[in-house]
Amino acid sequence: MHDGVSIALLTCDLRMHDSPVLHAAAAHRGTVPLFVLDDAVHGAGLAPPNRSAFLADCLVDVDRSLRKLGSRLIVLRGDTATETARLAEAVGAARVHVAADASAFAQRREAQLRKALGDRLVVHETVATIVAPGAVLPFGRDHYAVFGAYHRQWALVPRREPLPAPGTLHLPDGVTGLSLDQVVGLLTEDGVAPGLPLGGEGNGRRRLWKWLDSCSARYDQLHDDLPGDATSRLSPYLHFGCLSATEVAHAVGATGTPGAEAFLRQLAWRDFHHQLLAARPDAATHDYRPRGDRWRTDAADLAAWCAGRTGYPLVDAGMRQLLHEGWMHNRARMITASFLTKTLYLDWRAGAAHFAHHLVDADVANNQLNWQWVAGTGTDTRPNRVLNPLRQAQRYDPDGGYVRRWVPELASVPGAAVHRPWLLPAPTRARLDYPEPIVALDASLSRFRQARSL
Structure with a gap:
């Protein structure tokens, strides 16, 4: 040696x-x-x-x-x-x-x-985060439980300069391993999403620079626009480490735009969840803040949600995007997760498992703890908030472009009417081959509030 x-x-x-x-x-x-x-x-x-x-x-x-x-x-x-x-x-x-x-x-x-x-x-x-778990701590505690307080301290931490790529590397003679053909064969399975993005550092860097040129300056205005699709789509590359979160933060921060600040806040959320999981590893499977939930068990409702057949077009569009791309717009993630946990009142772990199976960017920290945030068992300071899919549609997909893109059965329905297909004439509904809503929103809201008040 x-x-x-x-x-x-x-x-x-x-x-x-x-x-x-x-x-x-x-x-x-x-x-x-x-x-x-x-x-x-x-x-x-x-x-x-x-x-x-x-x-x-x-x-x-x-x-x-x-x-x-x-x-x-x-x-x-x-x-x-x-x-x-x-x-x-x-x-x-x-x-x-x-x-x-x-x-x-x-x-x-x-x-x-x-x-x-x-x-x-x-x-x-x-290297998965910008600020390492435990690098900033509240007095007398091993992690931050509230994002706002964490973010204030996170923003003050000096960021290291990104390191250059190495110039040359010498591999000692005689070192052998699997061929890349063998590796690809071992990792190739049936069931890959047809619209899955290509992996690798080269593809990640090209996506980063293209997004910086086109959408980053207005990220604060556009990141929730579902049909606009102006999010960075960098999450898979950050998850696999094809991109350094530190280098991305430097590149985005250098633009000095309001959009940059909004995007850096999203990177801070990633770090927040990593520091929480590092301190509380059991939060991957157990409620971080138990609410006394007695979740319903309904295999048919869960299957309808997984397949994007709930009868609520915005929810179904998000779930269909997931199945096609192995990725979903962040606003759609929140809407679909709220629908499962609060409208259907099904266990967040079932939703997290479905996302983990399909999402190419699903790491434990962000997938599980974002699910807990939406379910109200995590760090959300308003744990009983419910995202009404119709109101969300009005705000973030007002003309229905996102729904028509991902729910082809409804592609012929014009404008905002696409979000309430049950109001269309009966002959039209019959031709659409689209399900009726599996639950009434008013009744489900009452059920959830009663469950959380016990």
Whole structure:
């Protein structure tokens, strides 16, 4: 073993630019860029097809970039700690560099790596966020429970400068792993959304610069406009670490526009949820603030919601977008989640599981804790608020363009009438092949208020 070789264990940082792990490992004379297809995550039938397909794109992109630097990506399959330790012994690595992360799985992985590698393991501050979990704390507590207070402190934290991509990397001779064809084969499954975006750092950076040029300055005015579709769509690239949240914050902040401030606030929400999950890992499955809910169990209602057949066009449009793209507009996420938990009064965990299966950007912190926020079991200071889908439609899809895009049965219905198809003449409704509402909004609101008052 000598200081000449290190391993850069890539996890949620599948990129060249602003990679503290690669940057530190590149200081050694020999560097092994490593990714482990962990059986606990990527075993047969475990990883959702959309995320597996996106991950395959990411790994191919990383390998392509590394080859331009004189190296390549080594991909192994098995337990991360076991495979990393085995490789470290084989190449005589003095250091293994990895980034911290907030999820319970990542914390267990780090502990296992520490046990296997001892002081050879170097854990870098998380690269998934701009401000690391625990970097700002309220007096006498281990995390912030209210976003506003967190955001005020978050905005004061100096941001580090993004790191450049490494110049060259030398891969020691004789290091072998799976071929990229094998990797793609292992990650290719049936059921991938037909409109899934392409993964990888290159695609993420192109999307970032295009959005900065076109929509970022007016993000504060446009981000809730459903038919306008002016959100950045960067969340999958941030989730997989194809883009650095720190670099994105620098690029957006440099524009100095009101839109930039609104977008940075969304990045702060990501960090807020990561610091909450790091302090309370059980919030992934348990109510952060229990409300005494006795959730209904109704398989038919849940199935209708999952399929986008609730009879409420705006809700159904969001759910159809999810099935087609593996992604959903953020405003639609809030509307569909509120409908499930408060209008249908079904358990938020069922909705979170459906989103986690289909959303390519579904990380534990943001998916689970956003669901808890909407369900009123999380950090929302107004836990009993209900997003009425008809009022939301009036505000964010007033002419029905979003609905007509994603619910083709209603494409012929003009204007705002598309949001209330049950008011159309009976012969017209019969031709539409669209369901009647599965619940009455007034009755469901009364049911929810009664449930939360107990």
